[in-house]
Amino acid sequence: MAKFELRLIEVINETHDTKTFRFSLENARMDLLPGHFIMINKMLDGKLVRRAYSISSSPLEKRFIDLTIKRVENGVFSNYMFDNAQAGDIFGIDGPYGKFVYKDSDDDVLLLGAGCGAAPLRAILKYILEKKLDINVILLHSCRTPDDLLFRDELLKLEKENKNFRYAATLTRVKGDEWKGCIGRISREMVEENVKNKDNTLFFVSGHVKFGNAMMEVLDELGVDKGKVKEEVF
Numbered sequence: 001m002a003k004f005e006l007r008l009i010e011v012i013n014e015t016h017d018t019k020t021f022r023f024s025l026e027n028a029r030m031d032l033l034p035g036h037f038i039m040i041n042k043m044l045d046g047k048l049v050r051r052a053y054s055i056s057s058s059p060l061e062k063r064f065i066d067l068t069i070k071r072v073e074n075g076v077f078s079n080y081m082f083d084n085a086q087a088g089d090i091f092g093i094d095g096p097y098g099k100f101v102y103k104d105s106d107d108d109v110l111l112l113g114a115g116c117g118a119a120p121l122r123a124i125l126k127y128i129l130e131k132k133l134d135i136n137v138i139l140l141h142s143c144r145t146p147d148d149l150l151f152r153d154e155l156l157k158l159e160k161e162n163k164n165f166r167y168a169a170t171l172t173r174v175k176g177d178e179w180k181g182c183i184g185r186i187s188r189e190m191v192e193e194n195v196k197n198k199d200n201t202l203f204f205v206s207g208h209v210k211f212g213n214a215m216m217e218v219l220d221e222l223g224v225d226k227g228k229v230k231e232e233v234f
Contacts, residue, residue, distance in 0.1 A: 004028040032059035034127040038095035056119040058126035068119040100232035114207030
C-alpha cells in the first residue's frame with residue numbers, strides 16, 4: 001500500500017467528544033472508494049503510534065481527506081489528536097484499506113450506523129449524492145443523547161436538498177422533552193419500514209460490535225441476502 005506524509009490543515013469540532021481532522025492531499029494521490037479506511041501514525045514520546053480510522057469525506061473530493069475521530073478514555077492517539085494536533089502538523093499515512101466500500105450500483109442503499117460509525121457512512125452518502133446516482137439512500141443513525149449526534153446539521157441540509165435522501169436519528173438516553181424524534185435503538189420495525197425491496201437494496205452496517213451483531217440479526221430475520229450486506233465494527 002502507498003505511504004504518504006499528509007499535512008493537517010483544519011480541525012473541526014463535531015460533538016463534545018468528536019472532531020474531524022482534515023488533511024491536505026496536495027502531495028498525495030490516493031485511489032479511494034467510499035468507505036475505505038487508512039492507517040495514520042505519529043511519533044509520540046519516542047514511539048511510533050499507529051491507528052486505523054475511516055475516511056469520512058467523499059472520494060470525489062480531491063483536495064483533502066477527513067478523518068472523524070472520537071476521544072477515547074486513556075486512548076493515546078485520540079487524546080493526542082484532541083489536545084495537541086494543530087494545522088500544519090505532519091502525519092504518516094498509509095492505505096487505503098478495507099472491504100466496507102460502496103461501488104456504483106442500481107440498488108437503493110440503507111446506511112445503518114451507531115455513534116462514530118457514521119463516519120464511513122457519510123463518505124458513502126456524499127459520494128452517492130455528489131455523483132447524482134439515480135437511487136434512493138436512507139441513513140438511520142443511533143446515538144445516546146442529542147449531544148452525540150454526528151453531522152446532524154449537515155445531514156438535515158442534505159436531506160432538504162436531495163429528494164432521494166432520507167435521514168432519521170434515534171436516541172437511547174433522553175431526558176424529558178429534549179428530543180422530539182425516535183427513541184430507542186434501531187429496531188427491526190425501523191429497518192423494515194425503510195426498505196421498499198430488500199432484493200434491490202444494499203445494506204451498510206457501521207458501529208460498535210454489539211450494534212453490528214444486532215443489525216446483522218435483524219437483517220437475517222428479514223431474509224436479506226448476505227451478499228447485499230457489508231459490515232464494519234470496531
